Amino acid sequence: MTMRRKIYMTAGYNTVSLGTGRKEFNPKKPRPGIEHYLNEAGNATLKKTGGPKNVDEGVVGNFMAARYNKQGHLGAFMPMIDEGLRYKPSLSVEAACASGGMSLLTGMKSILAETADSVLSLGVEVQNSVKAVYGADILAGAGWYQKRKSGHAHFFPGQFSDRAGAYFKKFGRDQTRRAFARWYHNAIENAKLCPTAQEYENTDMNPQATALNTEPSPKMFTPHLTPLESSKVSDGASAIAILSEEGLEKTGISKDQAVEIAGYGHAVEDVTQDPEEPTRLDTMKSAIDKAFESAGITKDDLATVEIHDCFAIAAVLGVEALGLAPHGKGADYILEGKTARDGELPFNTTGGLIGWGHPTGATGVHMAVTLWEQLTGNAGEAQISIPSDRPYGMSINMGGDDKTVMAIVYKKAE
Amino acid sequence: MNYSERLQNVAVLGAAGKMGSGILLLTALEMVNLKLKPENRDKTYVLHAVDVSYENLDSLLKYIREQAVKKAEKNIVPLRQAYAGREDLVENQHIIQQYVRDVVDVIKPTIRLDQASEASLVFEAVNEDPDLKVKLYKQIDQNSSQKIWYFTNTSSVPIGRLNEEANLEGRIIGFHFYNPPAVQKLVEMIPAEKTLPDLKNFADSYASALKKVVVYAKDVAGFIGNGHLMRDALFGIAEAERLSKEKELPRAIYQVDKVTRDFMIRPMGIFQLIDYVGIDVVRFILGVMNPYFKDENLHSDLLDKLYDKGVTGGQHPGGAQKDGFLKYEKGRPVGAFDPDKNDYVMYDNISHQEDDELGDLPKGWMPWKKMIKKKTRKDELKDYFAALRQLDTKGSELAIRFGKNSKNIGEKLVSQGVAQSSKDVNTVLTTGFFHAYGPVNSYFD
Known part of the structure; x- marks a missing residue:
């Protein structure tokens, strides 16, 4: 899959990821709804790109507003953001936690198909409308409903706990749990550098020790994963402009403030099937391989990765899916500090799903915004240096238990 | 009568009070806990909530429902296992709702004291008035053909005195919850000199099922x-x-x-x-x-x-x-x-x-x-x-x-x-x- 037309992304914006950890979050008080988040993120991006006249179409990634907020038809919220968007095409897309990735993909496809020169891509989710115990029911929709009855109370934590348990058994529990703790440490360390992150105000001086001293509780949560090793329940939205060469010119934004999409890979696996091998993320690997091929690069060309660490075990398996470590050695790779912000290949530089937050439908777009910030030098305190000999960033956005994966390769536009 | 049988028919006196409502809640939860065990599925559990007015009882069930929801939300992992056989209950919310129904269903609110005579176990949490307590025990006993066991929540009245005056022949024990019973871990257990050994054993089992911290006190007014x-x-x-x-x-x-x-x-x-x-x-x-x-x-x-x-x-x-x-x-x-x-x-x-x-x-x-x-x-x-x-x-x-x-x-x-x-x-x-x-x-x- 070669890119028959250049695609740029720019003018990204993330709202705060609101939920436990943020000082302004109070579960007992009313909070903003999806309208607020769509408005904030949408308007921020519009402002930078010159307003609605520079938007040909809109797309909203969202997973389960229909249940979290009793709200469907999110595409039709686009003109609410700015009335200049009235009568322009807009739609919503869904692929569980990869809905944000699908929002990006839909925009990219419109550019590639030459049906649009500029797409406003949004992702949004407001999850704190229900307690986590009921949110687990909603999120379980990312799996096959026929399996819900036999599944864990915390359905997805349960699925990935099974994967963690299998990995423990095959490759050793202690070493893997130490890697989880290191991963958590990096997530918090990075989140503390990003003012919109849910864990921005975390005061733990030694998150690694905290995570190591927290044992999984099968009765309260899952047998092999602790809440610290899980992504958060979050409210938030992200927005980014997806543009053709012509579309970028119209906005007046200079190329060095944009990223170019070097390639992407999209892969889907049968949602009714259990994973073939619980210690591997095969669909993720397929999407990554496609993305590398499409961009004509290898793992050695990457400067940074945004990976879908909905659970720490997904990060370990993701490192292996990327080919950075052989099967069973992903934990070592993390433990050696290679994924830390000062490591060989910094991952999730603003905290990822565990540290920044995981407003499910927004996450894919949030990853794109983070990479756009890093590659164009707009990441503020969280900025890492991008080596000139390996200038690429990659986002890997996963829906369900390795069922839909969207991987995108970015580099600074020239 | 074993532990589970003893808990099949229970009454709480003063059930709408500060202490009584907590005791009612804990007992209802324990009864449902028993009922959810495979061997008890076919048994009926009855918990008489006895108080003096419908007005008092009115807000009681609201309290029980709210607390049962909280309990279920917290215990969703074991509850999913307990309801594994119910194919119609798929999501956590279905299971939580069913659990709350099950808890409320065992409770039979009433303003009639004679209901308590049906019970094999009576928790008494009425005012700290020895004469009132004795009067109630006597009245309940009179209408019952069985030898009812009494748990009194008194915090001061000697159990031996209640035993003597109500002619209970050792069928009473002091089981003093602290306020609020649903939260407070402590139970002061006060066997009277004549309290039946079987009743003592039952009280131990019940306290341990409720995960209480038990301190035994001698039967001296005021206890510890x-x-x-x-x-x-x-x-x-x-x-x-x-x-x-x-x-x-x-x-x-x-x-x-x-x-x-x-x-x-x-x-x-x-x-x-x-x-x-x-x-x-x-x-x-x-x-x-x-x-x-x-x-x-x-x-x-x-x-x-x-x-x-x-x-x-x-x-x-x-x-x-x-x-x-x-x-x-x-x-x-x-x-x-x-x-x-x-x-x-x-x-x-x-x-x-x-x-x-x-x-x-x-x-x-x-x-x-x-x-x-x-x-x-x-x-x-x-x-x-x-x-x-x-x-x-x-x-x-x-x-x-x-x-x-x-x-x-x-x-x-x-x-x-x-x-x-x-x-x-x-x-x-x-x-x-x-x-x-x-x-x-x-x-x-």
């Missing part, structure tokens, strides 16, 4: 909890009266309350605690206890005086603190009562002067709320009280007097055999009263 609290309260009142020889009583009350809360790092000052329990209740319990202690006078004229003026403390129906010795705004004390003027003297007008007289808080002080969360609490308290003993202030002097007296009360409870050990006394105070340390310590020596 009130045995300490009532004497501690009387000492607080006596201290205020002593100080009032040199100053107005509201100022003395302010000082004693502050010393017992802040200098002693307790959750509440002694006067706030009396108000919390209720001046009427404290007075009544003292009246129940006093005849049993020939060498002590467990009585306070000042309490009588306030009671006669209708100053009772206790809580409003919504849970808000009523004025008593102290006046409250948003649950915090803001004034102290002056019985001569029939009015409250506001703290704003007196606290500066009285605080100056008490002197600064010792080095290492922290509020009780912070102290109880400290893992290094023992060391912190040791250092703090060492600093307190070094100070030559009125505040530290009063604290030492109070601490020594509190220790004396504790040691006396042990020497009289009411408590089996000073450890038990300390457990009751730290668990049942949330104190940061037990009264039997060396902090004030």
